Amino acid sequence: MFGLFGPPLVEFVDSEGKTISFLMKRAQQPGRVISIRLDVPLPDKPGQMQKVNMNAKIITSRPNPGGGFLCVGETGLTEEALGEIKKRLKSAPRSNHSGTAGRRSRRYVTSIRVLSPELPGYRALTVDFSMHGMQLEAEGSLQVGKQVNITLELDSSTMPELNLDAKVVWCREKDRRKVLIGLEYLNVDEDRRKGLIRYDAFLAAREGGDIQQKQLADADMFLKGREATN
Numbered sequence: 001m002f003g004l005f006g007p008p009l010v011e012f013v014d015s016e017g018k019t020i021s022f023l024m025k026r027a028q029q030p031g032r033v034i035s036i037r038l039d040v041p042l043p044d045k046p047g048q049m050q051k052v053n054m055n056a057k058i059i060t061s062r063p064n065p066g067g068g069f070l071c072v073g074e075t076g077l078t079e080e081a082l083g084e085i086k087k088r089l090k091s092a093p094r095s096n097h098s099g100t101a102g103r104r105s106r107r108y109v110t111s112i113r114v115l116s117p118e119l120p121g122y123r124a125l126t127v128d129f130s131m132h133g134m135q136l137e138a139e140g141s142l143q144v145g146k147q148v149n150i151t152l153e154l155d156s157s158t159m160p161e162l163n164l165d166a167k168v169v170w171c172r173e174k175d176r177r178k179v180l181i182g183l184e185y186l187n188v189d190e191d192r193r194k195g196l197i198r199y200d201a202f203l204a205a206r207e208g209g210d211i212q213q214k215q216l217a218d219a220d221m222f223l224k225g226r227e228a229t230n
Helices: 079-089 190-207 211-229
Strands: 011-016 019-024 033-041 049-063 069-075 113-115 123-129 133-138 147-153 162-173 179-186
Touching: 011 079, 019 033, 019 049, 033 079, 049 162, 069 162, 133 162, 147 179, 162 190
Parallel strands: none
Antiparallel strands: 011 019, 019 069, 033 049, 049 069, 113 123, 113 147, 123 133, 133 179, 147 162, 162 179
8 A cells, every 4th residue: 555645755776777776764575566656857857857656576675874775676667768767867866865875885897807606607707896796797697685705806916806795686687698696795894894995995096097006907907807818
């Protein structure tokens, strides 16, 4: 029952394929299908919103440090439709509690080799990386909710490999040969946290235009690529 106002209004965080991340006031049971509502800006009418209702099958739901619960769900929308919603919401104002609420950290588009006996083919490459999770391109799928232990071969000779525990929060086909997998880190102790912070700072310096850092990073990635092909 939605009452007089229909499905609850949620705060959009991110989307990937047919999967959406959003904030809401109450925790949700994984596997449950719920109806939600987004206020989406109208592209041709500045300041005006369109109410978009959708169903989402909950994959994960966890407390958010800024309040409420961060939920990940599979929608019945096409990738194109959800992508258009994401595009329009990029320009929408965000509430004050959504800074750490959703993404919680900056995401970098980068290719890092990831090794694990639990990965199809025992290896994968990152599509993007953040302090709290990553997206992988792998040779096969993993079950949502599965916990894996992974080792990151960081693209810098100045930093050691980083071992992490993670949980699969979503998984979808990219094409006939590749699968995209979303991971969220688990059990991040102080040593792992420091490793993540160092790498986050390294990527920030490279992306921010530190020329010397950028040249070193590019050289390291070239050497890593050469090693991977040998």
